[in-house]
Amino acid sequence: MPSATLIGQSVLSGVFIGALYGLLGLGLSLSWGMLRQVNLAHFALAFLGGYLTFQLAARLDPFVTLAITVPLFFLAGVGLHWFLSRFAPDMLNTLLVTFGLTTIIEAAIQWIWTADFQRMESAYGAMRWKVGAFYIPFPEAATLLLAMTLCGAMWALLRFTDFGRAARAMTEDPAMAAAFGVNEKRLGYVISGLAAAFAAVAGMCLALTHTLAPVQIYAWMGVVFAAVMIGGLGSAIGPLAAGILIGVSEALTMALTAPTWAPLVSFSLLIAIILFRPARF
Amino acid sequence: MRAAGGFVLFGLALGAIPFLGLPAFYETFLYLLLHAVVLATSWNILSGYSGYFSFGHGAFFGTGVYVTAALVAQYNWSFLATLPLAAGAAAALGLLLGAVVFRVRALRGELFALLTLAITFVLATIMLNKVDGGPGIQVMTDIPKLAPTASGALYLLMLAIALITVWSAYAVFYSRFGTGLFAIHDDEDVAEVMGVPTYRFKLAAFCLSCALAGLAGGIHAVFVSYVTVAETFSIALAVNVVLMSALGGTRHWLGPAIGAIVITALLYGFTAGQAPVLGRALVGVILIAVIVLMPEGILGKVLKHWRRKSATRPSSGTEPELVRAPSPNSEPILVVRGVSKSFKGVHALTEASFEVHRGEILGLVGPNGSGKSTFINVVSGHYPADGGSLVFEGAELIGRPAHRIARAGIARTYQVPRPFAHLSVLDNVALPPMFGRVTMDRASAEAEAWRWLEFTGLAGKAHVRPAELNLHQRKFLELARALASRPKLLFLDEVLSGLTPTEMDEAIRLVRAIREQGATIVFVEHVMRAVMELTDRIIVLTYGKPIAAGLPRDVMRDPQVIDAYLGGVHA
Numbered sequence: 001m002p003s004a005t006l007i008g009q010s011v012l013s014g015v016f017i018g019a020l021y022g023l024l025g026l027g028l029s030l031s032w033g034m035l036r037q038v039n040l041a042h043f044a045l046a047f048l049g050g051y052l053t054f055q056l057a058a059r060l061d062p063f064v065t066l067a068i069t070v071p072l073f074f075l076a077g078v079g080l081h082w083f084l085s086r087f088a089p090d091m092l093n094t095l096l097v098t099f100g101l102t103t104i105i106e107a108a109i110q111w112i113w114t115a116d117f118q119r120m121e122s123a124y125g126a127m128r129w130k131v132g133a134f135y136i137p138f139p140e141a142a143t144l145l146l147a148m149t150l151c152g153a154m155w156a157l158l159r160f161t162d163f164g165r166a167a168r169a170m171t172e173d174p175a176m177a178a179a180f181g182v183n184e185k186r187l188g189y190v191i192s193g194l195a196a197a198f199a200a201v202a203g204m205c206l207a208l209t210h211t212l213a214p215v216q217i218y219a220w221m222g223v224v225f226a227a228v229m230i231g232g233l234g235s236a237i238g239p240l241a242a243g244i245l246i247g248v249s250e251a252l253t254m255a256l257t258a259p260t261w262a263p264l265v266s267f268s269l270l271i272a273i274i275l276f277r278p279a280r281f
Numbered sequence: 282m283r284a285a286g287g288f289v290l291f292g293l294a295l296g297a298i299p300f301l302g303l304p305a306f307y308e309t310f311l312y313l314l315l316h317a318v319v320l321a322t323s324w325n326i327l328s329g330y331s332g333y334f335s336f337g338h339g340a341f342f343g344t345g346v347y348v349t350a351a352l353v354a355q356y357n358w359s360f361l362a363t364l365p366l367a368a369g370a371a372a373a374l375g376l377l378l379g380a381v382v383f384r385v386r387a388l389r390g391e392l393f394a395l396l397t398l399a400i401t402f403v404l405a406t407i408m409l410n411k412v413d414g415g416p417g418i419q420v421m422t423d424i425p426k427l428a429p430t431a432s433g434a435l436y437l438l439m440l441a442i443a444l445i446t447v448w449s450a451y452a453v454f455y456s457r458f459g460t461g462l463f464a465i466h467d468d469e470d471v472a473e474v475m476g477v478p479t480y481r482f483k484l485a486a487f488c489l490s491c492a493l494a495g496l497a498g499g500i501h502a503v504f505v506s507y508v509t510v511a512e513t514f515s516i517a518l519a520v521n522v523v524l525m526s527a528l529g530g531t532r533h534w535l536g537p538a539i540g541a542i543v544i545t546a547l548l549y550g551f552t553a554g555q556a557p558v559l560g561r562a563l564v565g566v567i568l569i570a571v572i573v574l575m576p577e578g579i580l581g582k583v584l585k586h587w588r589r590k591s592a593t594r595p596s597s598g599t600e601p602e603l604v605r606a607p608s609p610n611s612e613p614i615l616v617v618r619g620v621s622k623s624f625k626g627v628h629a630l631t632e633a634s635f636e637v638h639r640g641e642i643l644g645l646v647g648p649n650g651s652g653k654s655t656f657i658n659v660v661s662g663h664y665p666a667d668g669g670s671l672v673f674e675g676a677e678l679i680g681r682p683a684h685r686i687a688r689a690g691i692a693r694t695y696q697v698p699r700p701f702a703h704l705s706v707l708d709n710v711a712l713p714p715m716f717g718r719v720t721m722d723r724a725s726a727e728a729e730a731w732r733w734l735e736f737t738g739l740a741g742k743a744h745v746r747p748a749e750l751n752l753h754q755r756k757f758l759e760l761a762r763a764l765a766s767r768p769k770l771l772f773l774d775e776v777l778s779g780l781t782p783t784e785m786d787e788a789i790r791l792v793r794a795i796r797e798q799g800a801t802i803v804f805v806e807h808v809m810r811a812v813m814e815l816t817d818r819i820i821v822l823t824y825g826k827p828i829a830a831g832l833p834r835d836v837m838r839d840p841q842v843i844d845a846y847l848g849g850v851h852a
Contacts, residue, residue: 087573092334095394096527096572099520103565107558218516222402225395260415263406267399274396275385 002255005133010255011248016140018227018247019147020209022240023202024220025228026151027195033234034171034191036091037084040221041098042199044105047217049073049203051113054120054212062122062204069200077196078189085188102217109214117211124208139208146201147240154194154236167191171234222263223250226270284451292444299433308436310549312504315436315443316497317545320518321525321537322446323493326453327486328523329531332466337397339518340404341371341491343510345498347408350418350508360422364499371495372488374404379487383480398519405514417509420502435504442500446493447538453486454534457715457723462486463532464712467701474661476687476716476766524568530578532703539580614639614770614801615660620669620679621825622652622659629655630825632669637770642792642802644816644833646809648846652825653805654696657772661693662686673770690718692768696775698755700747700762707743710734710761717766726765733761737791753784760791770801777808789815813837821845 002010024046031039049069056065080101088097127138158164169177170184178184206212224239227246231238246269250262299308324338345367352358352366382396409415427434453459461482464472473479502508521544529540544564551560575582615637622630630652637643645653658664660671662683671678678686692713700709710730714721721729734740737757742750750758756776763771773792777785789811796802806812812819812833819836821829823845829836836842 092394093572093576096523097569100565100568100572103520103568104562107562107565110558111562222399226399229395258410260410261406263402267402267406270399271396271403274392274399275381 006255007252009134010251012134012136013140014248014251015244016137016144016209016247017251018244019140019144019240020202020205021220021224021227021243021247022151022231023143023147023198023205023243024224025231025239025243026147026154026236027198027202028224029228029231029233029235029239030154030191030198031195032228033232034167035081035085035188037081037088037094037098037192038091039080039084039098039195040095041080041101041105042195043217043220043224044102044109045073045076045196045199046203046206046220047109047212047214048105049200050206050210050212051109051118051203052200053204053207054113054118057120057122057207062120062124062208066201066204069204070197073196073200074193077193077199080196081189081192085185106214106217113212113214115214117213119211120207122208137209139205143205143209146205150198150201151236151240158236163187163190168234222270223266226266226273229270229273288444288448288451292440295440296437299428299430299436302429305430305432308430308432312432312436312439313549314542314545315439316501316504317521317525317541318443318538319439319446319497320494320522321529321541322443322450322534323490323497324522325526325531325534325537326450326493327483327490329526329537330453330459330462330466331483331486333483333487334394334523335397335490336394336516336519336523337401338490338494338522339514339516340397340401341375341494342498342501342518343401343404343408343513344371344374344491345495346502346508346513347412347418347498348495349499349502350420351412353420353422353503354418360503361425364496367499367502368492368496371498372492375487375491376484379484383483383487398516401514401516401519405510408514409510413508413510417507420506420508422503424503435500438500439497439504442493442496446497447534449489449493450534450537453489455723457720458482458485460708460712460715460723463704463708464701467703468699470663471695471699471701472712473683474663474687474693475713475762476684477712478682478684478716480682520568521564524564524571526578528567528571528578530580530582530584532577533580533584536578536580540578543579612639613637614674616670616672618670618672620656620659620671621667622655622664623667628825630659630666633822633826634669635820635827635830637801637803638818639801640796640799641817642796642804642815644812644819645803645805645822646807646812646819647822651822651845653822654774655825656822657693657774657803657805660686660772661691684716687713687716687766688718690767690769691772692717692763692766692770693772694756694759694763694774694776696778698747698752698759700750700755700758702747704746705744706739706747706750706758707731707734709747709758710739710765713762713766718769719767729765730761733765736764736794737761738787753780756780756788757791760788760795764795764798764800767798768800770803771795772803772805774805775807777806777811785811809837 024043028039028042031037052069053062053065056068084094084097088094124138129136158167166177166182166187170182170187174184223246227239227243231242246266249265253265254262298311320338320342324335328334348367348370349363352363353360378400382393424431424434427437461472461477464477465479465482469479525540525544526537527540528543529538530536548560548564551557551563571578613636617636618634619632620630621632633652633656645656647653655664659666660678662681666679669679673689673691676689707727707730710733711726714726714729715723731740734743737760739754739757739761742754747755747758760776777788780788785808792802792804792815804812804816816833818831819833820827821836821842828845829839829842
């Protein structure tokens with residue numbers, strides 16, 4: 001039986017990784033829940049964001065790179081929505097088309113940055129605080145803070161503003177919302193743009209906390225899908241909460257058994273939620 | 282039989298290749314092509330035909346790979362002896378999963394895709410920890426001397442499996458089983474109501490699909506001679522398989538094979554040309570282009586022009602045989618006792634009790650929301666009843682799956698027509714006789730379908746898709762489908778709504794003619810002229826309960842009925 005400190009540190013690292021699941025899941029949840037698009041390319045976009053941060057960080061502070069990547073990705077999201085709403089009307093097709101897009105982005109990443117692991121060097125990498133018996137690394141803490149801020153802001157936006165009310169109406173019944181004067185098209189572009197912008201932020205966090213390799217794109221899919229489906233489609237806070245839950249259970253599995261067993265947790269959860277609550281989706 | 286001869290000839294021709302003394306490169310390249318053909322074609326038997334897109338084909342293939350690898354490397358089994366086990370283990374896994382997954386009603390499309398994707402990861406994790414141990418398994422074994430070289434022998438084995446697989450896809454495609462799967466693809470609920478045992482069919486297709494993938498996996502383990510979890514359970518495999526089938530055409534037995542050959546040759550070309558990254562990007566581009574530009578695939582596009590000419594009408598256009606219509610009597614064919622159904626607290630049917638007499642046309646009328654359509658949905662097995670009993674010719678219907686109710690001789694139409702969108706009008710009408718009271722083979726079912734198309738005046742439209750029909754033709758298509766199953770009891774759900782007065786007269790004549798065939802009819806309708814003209818007896822429902830029954834004239838004068846339709850009399 002591992003020590004209490006080890007367990008505690010595991011839980012903490014589970015919360016941190018869970019925050020990244022939630023941040024990645026935020027965009028996925030919005031486009032799936034509100035636009036009825038299962039956007040697999042979201043993961044490839046996040047990695048592209050990570051690599052761009054990695055590239056730009058040679059001259060800029062990683063956090064400053066967001067000023068470049070976020071607007072860029074917002075536009076990419078708008079473009080993606082244009083393409084999907086025009087050419088891939090049903091949900092399964094969006095999944096297939098965005099999978100194609102994922103392979104293209106993956107190949108592009110491999111072309112530019114090679115298939116090798118890349119690690120971003122920054123001053124933040126070594127920063128960490130000691131609180132009691134536990135270590136809190138700065139990059140992970142920043143990820144958690146960003147995830148909480150963005151998910152919270154998105155939740156408030158959906159909850160309290162006219163934009164949010166229109167978006168929720170559209171989620172429930174697009175045709176009816178349009179009949180009541182909701183500009184469905186513009187709303188779709190904004191949501192898709194926001195989702196991609198969140199991918200840019202998640203990408204920066206990925207670059208801060210992880211080594212990057214193109215094949216890693218696929219490694220995140222299952223876990224994040226599980227978080228989104230457990231947290232609720234179209235929800236802004238749900239994926240973060242579910243992500244942290246999954247992160248902690250994974251970290252405990254790793255601490256108590258072997259790291260190779262960790263994927264079993266998220267995928268079993270995903271399977272269970274699909275089987276027992278299919279009507280939710 | 283001509284097709285069987287073709288398969289054998291084709292197999293013999295390809296089987297001669299290892300004996301020609303060509304460089305080993307050719308055998309290896311052809312092996313990889315056949316490997317892809319097996320995987321894509323086997324995937325298509327479930328996913329292409331029935332529309333349940335699996336992203337987990339790698340899991341079943343991987344099961345086969347690891348069964349053979351483990352038995353050969355760790356237990357010294359002979360290679361050939363492991364193959365049945367490789368196929369069996371994959372099939373058993375598919376059966377187990379299917380038995381759980383296919384019971385969940387709302388599980389379709391992207392959910393099934395994600396679920397199978399997740400299963401791939403779960404299986405990979407278990408294999409990595411329990412069987413593989415991390416570094417991978419070295420598979421060294423004696424390869425049976427079927428050909429001058431080892432690679433030739435493996436090529437021959439894969440060729441045999443490819444022939445079996447494509448033959449299976451072909452046989453399924455032209456069988457009742459295949460027709461059922463295509464119906465499931467378009468509208469699973471309607472397929473079930475028309476007598477297709479959807480659960481069993483999906484399970485059987487999944488099982489066959491998995492067994493063939495497992496078999497290919499067993500051979501591939503020896504071909505690669507060193508297996509690792511990362512290579513075996515890759516998402517790339519699952520996606521390539523989907524892509525190959527989509528490219529070739531998922532709605533044809535040969536489509537996936539064609540797609541597999543094109544994609545594999547393409548990828549091989551790029552790998553050989555030192556540009557594998559470019560090759561992968563190109564696969565992505567093709568995937569997008571195919572979905573956007575050619576949703577039916579290469580073969581779908583080519584065959585579109587063919588199909589219309591090929592199937593022609595049989596020369597012996599006979600009139601539907603006239604069964605002596607029994608005169609209505611009071612012998613009940615269906616006894617309804619205390620049937621209830623509520624939706625989240627809304628009582629659609631509350632302890633409804635009445636009888637349908639053999640040979641009559643019973644009008645079931647009532648205001649909107651009175652439970653007429655719910656009643657039809659309960660009788661046809663679409664909704665399970667909350668309680669009560671429905672006895673049809675002495676046998677209880679409640680608790681039976683919908684397809685067995687159809688087989689007992691009950692048919693229905695849908696108020697909003699629900700044809701199988703991707704089947705021709707002829708195939709739409711030929712389906713019910715293949716799964717109905719007397720199960721017919723395809724040829725007799727088509728002959729039967731022609732009769733009913735003549736009967737409903739749709740013979741001229743036999744080869745078009747239902748989307749090309751107008752509303753009145755679609756309504757008649759609903760009628761033709763219901764009739765083709767030769768029902769004893771037929772429920773007509775507002776067949777007249779939306780028709781013009783002339784079309785309505787035509788429809789009324791049809792309904793009369795149907796009764797002449799010997800069917801008992803329950804006629805749900807709002808058009809009172811038709812109700813008064815056609816029905817022998819009327820039952821009025823309000824709030825899920827019959828409030829009056831009797832001769833049309835008497836019932837319509839009943840103060841309670843007037844009250845229900847027009848509201849109370851206020852002094």
